[in-house]
Amino acid sequence: MLSILxxxxxxTAVGHARAVSVALPRPVAPIARTLGWVxxxxxxxxxxxxxxxxLGPVDGCPPRATRxxxxxxxxxxxxxxxxHDDGTGPCAQLxxxxxxxxxxxxxxxxxxxxxxxxACLPEPPADAGTDASSTMSEGGVxxxx
Amino acid sequence: xxxELTRSELQALEDFLVxxxxxxxxxxxxxxxxxxxxxxxxxxxxxxSGLPSSTDFLSRWATTLGPVVWMPTGERDPLGRxxxxxxxxxxxxxxxADPVGYVRRYVGSTELRAKAEAQAERRRIEVQFLLxxxxxxxxxxRTFCEHGYAVPIExxxxxxxxxxxxxxxxxxxxxxxxxxxxxxxWLREHVS
Numbered sequence: 001m002l003s004i005l006x007x008x009x010x011x012t013a014v015g016h017a018r019a020v021s022v023a024l025p026r027p028v029a030p031i032a033r034t035l036g037w038v039x040x041x042x043x044x045x046x047x048x049x050x051x052x053x054x055l056g057p058v059d060g061c062p063p064r065a066t067r068x069x070x071x072x073x074x075x076x077x078x079x080x081x082x083x084h085d086d087g088t089g090p091c092a093q094l095x096x097x098x099x100x101x102x103x104x105x106x107x108x109x110x111x112x113x114x115x116x117x118x119a120c121l122p123e124p125p126a127d128a129g130t131d132a133s134s135t136m137s138e139g140g141v142x143x144x145x
Numbered sequence: 146x147x148x149e150l151t152r153s154e155l156q157a158l159e160d161f162l163v164x165x166x167x168x169x170x171x172x173x174x175x176x177x178x179x180x181x182x183x184x185x186x187x188x189x190x191x192x193x194s195g196l197p198s199s200t201d202f203l204s205r206w207a208t209t210l211g212p213v214v215w216m217p218t219g220e221r222d223p224l225g226r227x228x229x230x231x232x233x234x235x236x237x238x239x240x241x242a243d244p245v246g247y248v249r250r251y252v253g254s255t256e257l258r259a260k261a262e263a264q265a266e267r268r269r270i271e272v273q274f275l276l277x278x279x280x281x282x283x284x285x286x287r288t289f290c291e292h293g294y295a296v297p298i299e300x301x302x303x304x305x306x307x308x309x310x311x312x313x314x315x316x317x318x319x320x321x322x323x324x325x326x327x328x329x330x331w332l333r334e335h336v337s
Contacts, residue, residue: 054249054250054253054254054257055254055256055257063299063302064302064306066306066310074310074314076303076306076307076310077303078256078299078300078302078303079256079297079298079299079300079302079303080256080299082256084256084260084303084307086263086267086307086310086311086314087260087263087264087267087307087322088267088314088321088322091319094314094319094320094321095319098319103313103317104313105309105310105312105313105316106280106312106313106316107283107286107309107312109309111306111309111310111313112310113310113311113313113314113317114310114314114319114321115313115314115317115319116317116318116319119317
């Protein structure tokens with residue numbers, strides 16, 4: 001936790017110092033003001049870090065499986081059995097014809113991703129899963145398309 | 146296949162991106178400074194475990210802490226530099242979105258660190274695709290998390306799955322990230 005506190009404070013200081021150097025001819029006073037926030041920041045950060053877990057509950061999904069989540073996001077299952085969004089948000093927000101669906105990657109694996117509808121494949125049977133280890137092939141596309 | 150940008154166009158695009166994502170880009174010239182900074186972050190293990198050699202660390206690896214991007218000294222090709230910068234700007238953008246939470250997730254969970262790296266890598270993939278029409282090779286995708294991020298194999302698998310999903314979307318023309326969309330918009334405006 002100490003390392004996180006130090007890191008966060010350093011990051012904050014960098015951000016402020018940059019702004020100060022642009023906006024003011026005398027940076028000493030603003031930097032001092034910035035440092036004045038350190039104790040309050042420490043307390044706030046410690047409370048934040050201490051109260052919330054980093055990872056949510058285990059979903060029990062098979063590691064390396066993929067799916068389209070409830071919000072229309074593409075998700076992958078981690079080694080601890082948790083679903084993780086791909087970070088883009090709902091696929092439908094990425095374009096008028098974009099959707100989350102089962103598709104083929106340029107490397108030959110079949111998985112779920114945000115793609116145009118024309119790239120979608122039929123969803124596999126539920127018990128087949130989309131376990132990467134069974135579908136990834138060294139013989140797939142080995143370089144850019 | 147997009148038109149190849151001139152050196153001055155690549156520089157103009159880099160300047161635009163650095164300003165747009167409020168990054169500070171500096172050359173990675175001093176290993177001692179980098180290690181001292183890493184130590185201050187309590188994440189020296191990340192760098193040590195990913196260091197093939199100190200020379201490689203300085204000449205091939207970019208490092209981002211907060212809004213500051215240390216670019217490797219060995220990357221002299223402006224196109225390669227810009228593609229690499231796409232990844233690092235992803236970290237900067239995510240850090241600005243939630244400075245405390247981002248550091249906390251990155252340092253506190255290998256699973257979330259792999260996810261953070263995959264989301265940054267998605268920016269790089271999109272920048273590469275927009276500028277060159279190419280994608281990472283299959284080996285680059287499958288070993289993406291194995292070097293330098295100090296994550297166990299299970300977390301590396303998650304990162305690599307997310308990167309393959311990103312490459313799949315990108316190859317289908319879906320540009321999803323802030324950095325990718327900024328590059329796409331800049332190209333539309335400045336490159337006929």
